[in-house]
Amino acid sequence: MRAQFVFSEISVGLRRNLTMTFAVVVSVALSLALFGGTLLMRDQVSTMKGYWYDKVNVSIFLCNKNDAESDDPNCTRGAVTEDQKKEIKADLAKMDVVERVQFETAEEAYKHYKEEFSDSPLAPSVTPNQMQESFRVKLKDPEKYRVISSAFSSRPGVQEVQDQKGLLEQLFNLLNGMNYAALAVMALMLVVALMLIVNTVRVSAFSRRRETGIMRLVGASSFYIQMPFIMEAALAGLFGGIGACVMLVVGRYFLIDHGLSLATELESINFIGWDAVLVKLPLIIAIALLMPALAAFFALRKYLKV
Secondary structure, three states, rough: OOOOHHHHHHHHHHHOHHHHHHHHHHHHHHHHHHHHHHHHHHHHHHHHHHHHOOOOOOOEEEEOOOHOOOOHHHHHHOOOOOOHHHHHHHHHHHHEEEEEEEEOOOOHHHHHHHOOOOOOHHHHHHHHHHOOOEEEEEEOOHHHHHHHHHHHHOOOOEEEEHHHHHHHHHHHHHHHHHHHHHHHHHHHHHHHHHHHHHHHHHHHHHHHHHHHHHHHHHOOHHHHHHHHHHHHHHHHHHHHHHHHHHHHHHHHHHHHHHHHHHHHHHHOOOOOOOHHOOHHHHHHHEEEEEEEEHHHHHHHHHOOOO
């Protein structure tokens, strides 16, 4: 096969269907950018889970005088006593699922509240005696939260047993939901891209049906005839894949390096690094080449028959 002939046919095909080729490039770029974005979002969620699950605690909040006076159903027996606190601490120390126990006084809780919610309009009205003492329990396995909850929820002096992992799960479920939504949009864009590729190949094959008919009559093989059309589609897909890679790199640079990572409110979050982005780029380029080429191959089986 002469390379010069193939490249000349590709050039002719691209010029004749420039508008449709541009639409293919844009559709492939957007669909694969969404595909890469969903993969990166999944990596980000996994990174955050690994980071935060290692730090989450189970908090056992104790009843104070305000809870007892406000008729809190969990504190009807009054504020927690020193003996009750000692008993809870001793029972926690005996449990195999517990890795570490830290006691937080009302004064320490008030200090942490002032640090975290200094901008809140309610902050000036909060006093130390309104804060609850608590045991911060680090578990060897965060999944074993229910062991602590069942053992201490109904104890005298305990106002609430709170699992921080449960609070994080709501955030991760939201992120996963956004991920699934992006996958659905990506699938729709992919179908649109495939339809555009097939239609572009059909139009190109129809516009050159006389040339391909002559080539068939003089004994040219099907592969020789189909190759220019397949390479046209692959080339358009390649441009789309490159566009998708550029969007991912630019998005990572501006969104994380010059956006989220600079926000003081998010400085404790571990964001995905450049290695996670770079490892996705070859996959995107491979899909961008193979998907249009295969779509063109199957479309040509009908439209290049003489």
